[in-house]
Amino acid sequence: MDFSLSSEEQLFRDSVRSFLAEKVQPIWTRIDEEALIPTSLIREMGEQGLFAIAVPEEYGGQGGGFLLTALAAEEIGYHDPSMALAVFTLLNNAWPYILYLYGQDEAREEILPRVGRGEAFFGIASTEPRGGSDVGGLQTRAVKVDGGYRVEGEKIYISGVREVMDQLDWGGWLLLARTGRPEDRHRGITALALLGKRQGAKTGGIEYSILDTIGRHGISTGILRLNGVEVGEAYRVGEENRGFYVAMEGFNLARILVAAANIGSARWALERMVEYSRERELFGRPIASFQGVSFPIAELAMELEAARLLVYRAAWLADRIYKDKEPGLRPRDLGKYSAMAKLKAVQVNKAMYDQLMQVYGALSYTKEAQVFRGMLASLSYYVGAEGAQNIMRYIIASSIIGREYTK
Numbered sequence: 001m002d003f004s005l006s007s008e009e010q011l012f013r014d015s016v017r018s019f020l021a022e023k024v025q026p027i028w029t030r031i032d033e034e035a036l037i038p039t040s041l042i043r044e045m046g047e048q049g050l051f052a053i054a055v056p057e058e059y060g061g062q063g064g065g066f067l068l069t070a071l072a073a074e075e076i077g078y079h080d081p082s083m084a085l086a087v088f089t090l091l092n093n094a095w096p097y098i099l100y101l102y103g104q105d106e107a108r109e110e111i112l113p114r115v116g117r118g119e120a121f122f123g124i125a126s127t128e129p130r131g132g133s134d135v136g137g138l139q140t141r142a143v144k145v146d147g148g149y150r151v152e153g154e155k156i157y158i159s160g161v162r163e164v165m166d167q168l169d170w171g172g173w174l175l176l177a178r179t180g181r182p183e184d185r186h187r188g189i190t191a192l193a194l195l196g197k198r199q200g201a202k203t204g205g206i207e208y209s210i211l212d213t214i215g216r217h218g219i220s221t222g223i224l225r226l227n228g229v230e231v232g233e234a235y236r237v238g239e240e241n242r243g244f245y246v247a248m249e250g251f252n253l254a255r256i257l258v259a260a261a262n263i264g265s266a267r268w269a270l271e272r273m274v275e276y277s278r279e280r281e282l283f284g285r286p287i288a289s290f291q292g293v294s295f296p297i298a299e300l301a302m303e304l305e306a307a308r309l310l311v312y313r314a315a316w317l318a319d320r321i322y323k324d325k326e327p328g329l330r331p332r333d334l335g336k337y338s339a340m341a342k343l344k345a346v347q348v349n350k351a352m353y354d355q356l357m358q359v360y361g362a363l364s365y366t367k368e369a370q371v372f373r374g375m376l377a378s379l380s381y382y383v384g385a386e387g388a389q390n391i392m393r394y395i396i397a398s399s400i401i402g403r404e405y406t407k
């Protein structure tokens with residue numbers, strides 16, 4: 001057992017840190033305030049090697065792995081606690097990797113190198129208005145036509161709608177659509193690489209709108225209405241009616257990165273709390289001298305360390321499965337660890353901001369303190385992004401008790 005990072009991993013983290021300290025730290029509040037990640041920054045992040053990190057170089061990625069991706073997501077969460085850049089980055093790592101694993105050459109060649117260079121975004125479009133947790137019940141339909149599929153339906157709470165449709169020249173989502181009968185549930189769903197835009201031109205049949213969210217404004221959350229959108233056969237990802245399983249692998253990977261971003265943001269909040277508890281003097285001494293202040297900090301530091309270990313453990317396992325292809329390990333072995341990492345990291349991040357607000361007192365209620373941006377971002381994962389917390393509990397319970405008992 002070895003708890004240290006290799007020299008390659010340390011070097012990577014150091015270079016990501018200095019890039020973010022220079023390019024992101026000075027502007028993260030502006031990104032949130034103006035609700036826009038500058039296109040030039042997305043390009044620079046691509047040049048820095050922050051997208052498609054685990055995708056092999058011959059497919060346009062960085063040839064790294066998921067531990068490296070998690071280290072990057074953690075640093076991004078720390079340097080931009082409003083999470084916009086973290087969300088953009090984690091989606092642009094997990095879902096392109098799924099396209100690399102299960103996509104066909106035409107779609108991979110078109111999309112992956114552009115993602116790697118910071119010219120395109122590739123996320124996930126699964127959730128529908130009738131509920132996100134019940135993926136097996138989704139209703140968007142993909143009907144077979146000559147040369148591909150015609151898609152009808154509606155997706156909601158989709159990250160990256162403005163970035164794809166209004167900002168970048170290229171991008172889209174791994175779309176889940178029903179190709180089987182409704183009663184087939186999760187066995188009747190196919191994954192398609194839906195491009196919302198290519199070469200600056202919008203795909204016909206897509207109407208979109210942006211939701212007015214309460215936080216992480218730098219990346220949009222929106223609605224996609226699909227009115228007979230044509231998707232070519234070459235853009236099917238994985239076998240027909242196997243899309244649920246394809247997507248579950250993507251969620252396992254994305255949740256590790258969500259968890260990594262949350263521990264990064266929590267580290268930022270913990271540092272602010274430590275700093276302030278030393279500086280703020282009341283009753284003639286620093287507030288850190290009151291155990292009512294220092295003990296919660298101690299508890300949260302321990303919780304953060306526990307969450308970090310879960311995140312690194314899950315990322316390490318992802319690399320054993322996908323990169324090293326270790327015999328005896330299957331993609332579904334990752335589910336429990338990735339759910340544990342997400343459940344815990346989101347709990348810790350939310351608790352950290354809750355405590356930070358109390359330690360800052362009234363200062364936290366001003367925009368000057370900037371604490372609210374991290375607090376509101378942490379809530380996005382608490383309420384559902386990348387899977388509801390109860391669904392994480394369900395995955396863990398099913399894995400340790402047995403699906404036959406928990407379904």
Ligand SMILES: Cc1cc2nc3c(=O)[nH]c(=O)nc-3n(C[C@H](O)[C@H](O)[C@H](O)COP(=O)(O)OP(=O)(O)OC[C@H]3O[C@@H](n4cnc5c(N)ncnc54)[C@H](O)[C@@H]3O)c2cc1C
Nearest residue numbers: 124125126127131132133157158159380384385386388390
């Ligand atoms: C900021 C943001 C960005 C998002 N981005 C994307 C995106 O890019 N792509 C995408 O596809 N989706 C996205 N989502 C949607 C996200 O995947 C869903 O929020 C999530 O799947 C939960 O779905 P829901 O919100 O419809 O809640 P519901 O599924 O309606 O659940 C409601 C409540 O019921 C509980 N619940 C549901 N089922 C069970 C069960 N079996 N046992 C116990 N409790 C249960 C849930 O825990 C929750 O508390 C985003 C969400 C947010 C907030």
